[in-house]
Amino acid sequence: MAHANDDGYLFDNQRTEAGQRFTAMSELFDPVTFRHLAAVGVTEGWHCWEVGAGSPGVPAWLAARTGAAGRVLATDIDTVWLEPDAPYEVALHDVAAEEPPPGPFDLVHARLVLVHVPERAAALAAMVRALRPGGVLVLEDADPALQPLSCLDEHGPAERLANRLRRGSRELLARRGADLAFGRTLPRLLREAGLTDVAADAYFPVTSPAxxxxxxxxxxxxxDRLVEAGLATEAEIEEHLANVTAGRLDLTMAPLISAWGRKPGGDR
Structure with a gap:
């Protein structure tokens, strides 16, 4: 996803856990994303740029939707989880540091990308530049500060431990430039970027196996980072993981805020 060094993006795509995270996030968020992309009109022949794709779920859906006449480009700073022989293009690209790839595009979409990018204003400007007149930008990002808890019903020590570890994880994110109140700003940022027909909604999973x-x-x-930073002990982490595995907790995630807008001009 977003920014690739030890001081930037916290979740290294090379780790085994990255694949597990992608699988869980796809189960949680793909239906939401697909609903929004269908609603903005993605159809046969569209040219689409999936920014910070991470895993194959969204670009594969876009490729099936746009068909042989369309084009889907999936980019990331690390493409290890993307399929090299898939029906979409794959390219290494840092949206915060590089010019957008050749377009223009009917759709640019990014999910859980900009919240992690310190240079998010430059990244957003690049995505807007890549749109053709009439093209649509769909951004989906978390707002951890809007709902900071891991367990909404903090009724016992297991829930209190889960919430403390969630606070530690978010402190690590903030230290690396993540904006924990970013999701709520998306509608305003799209309007300030000159887009029209701006709208937004939010999805908030409360508890599920995913x-x-x-x-x-x-x-x-x-x-390792939690322990090194003094935010948790190995024993606390093991206790929490045992609680999760045993199904003792009703775990929730930060609200995912989805916003969309259209570049002026064109015929759509």
């Missing part, structure tokens, strides 16, 4: 899977993979991926 929430458990995402939590476990995330904590495993961050465990």
């Amino acid at each position: 929430c458990d899977a995402l939590e476990a993979a995330t904590v495993r991926q961050l465990r």
Whole structure:
């Protein structure tokens, strides 16, 4: 996804847990994303840029939707989880640091990307430049500060531990430039970028097996950093992972805010 060094994006795509996180996020968020992309009119022949694609779910859906007459380009700073022989193009690209790839595009979409990018204003400007007149930008990002808890019903020590570890994880994100209140700004940012017909909604999973899977993979991926930063002990992490595995917790995720807008001009 977004920005690739030890001081930037926290979730290295090379780790085994990254694949587990992608699987869980696809289960949680793909239906939401597909609903929005269908609603903005993605259809046969569209040219689409999937920014920070991470895993194959969204670009594969776009490729099936746009057909042989369309074009789907999936980019990321690390494309290890994308399929090289898929019916879409794959390219290494840093949206925060590089000019957009050759277009223009009818659709540009990014999910859970900009929240992690310190240079998010430059990245957003690049995505808008890549749109053709009349093209649509769909951004989906989390707002962890809007709902900071891991367990909404904090009724016991297991829930209190889960919430403390969630606070630690978010502190690590903030130290690396993540904006934990970013999701709520998307409608305003799209209007300020000159887009029209701006609208937004939010999705808030409260508890599900996919929430458990995402939590476990995330904590495993961050465990060394949490311990090094003094935000948790190895014993606390093991206790929390045992609670998750045993199904003792109703785990939730940050609200995913989806916003969309259209570049002026064109015939759509």
